Each structure stands twice: as structure tokens, then as C-alpha cells.
Amino acid sequence: MFEDLTADLPHLLIKLRGQATRKQVAEVAGVRPIRLKELEEGLKHPEGLEILGKVLRVYRVRLGVALPTGR
Numbered sequence: 681m682f683e684d685l686t687a688d689l690p691h692l693l694i695k696l697r698g699q700a701t702r703k704q705v706a707e708v709a710g711v712r713p714i715r716l717k718e719l720e721e722g723l724k725h726p727e728g729l730e731i732l733g734k735v736l737r738v739y740r741v742r743l744g745v746a747l748p749t750g751r
Contacts, residue, residue: 681746689732690722696739709734 682688693716697705702720706713715731718724725731736743 686722690720693720709738
């Protein structure tokens with residue numbers, strides 16, 4: 681689970697990319713490599729969520745949410 685999305689998400693994306701280059705992943709995702717770099721470095725861009733969705737599909741990763749129980 682992410683405690684701080686802005687800090688944890690970039691680390692996750694870098695780990696998921698593994699040995700692939702940003703250019704390789706961006707090409708498959710259909711995004712510009714600079715946009716992937718911005719996601720990995722935690723920089724904000726107006727299309728960030730759309731690009732994140734495309735990149736996560738390439739990695740075959742889905743984000744989830746755990747709601748706290750009322751107890």
C-alpha cells in the first residue's frame with residue numbers, strides 16, 4: 681500500500697520498468713519518453729493520469745484502493 685502516492689509511485693514505476701529503457705516503454709505505451717520520465721521523477725503534467733494509465737497497462741498493473749473500515 682502507498683503511504684505517500686507522490687513519493688511511492690515514482691519508485692514503483694522505476695522498479696516495474698526493470699531493465700527496459702524509458703524509450704522502449706514509452707513506445708509500447710504510445711506516449712512520449714519525457715512524459716514517462718516526468719512520472720518517474722514525480723513531476724506534474726496536465727496529462728499525468730492519462731499517461732499513468734497507459735504506462736500501467738503496459739506493465740499489466742492495476743491500482744487499487746483499500747477503504748478503512750468503521751471500526
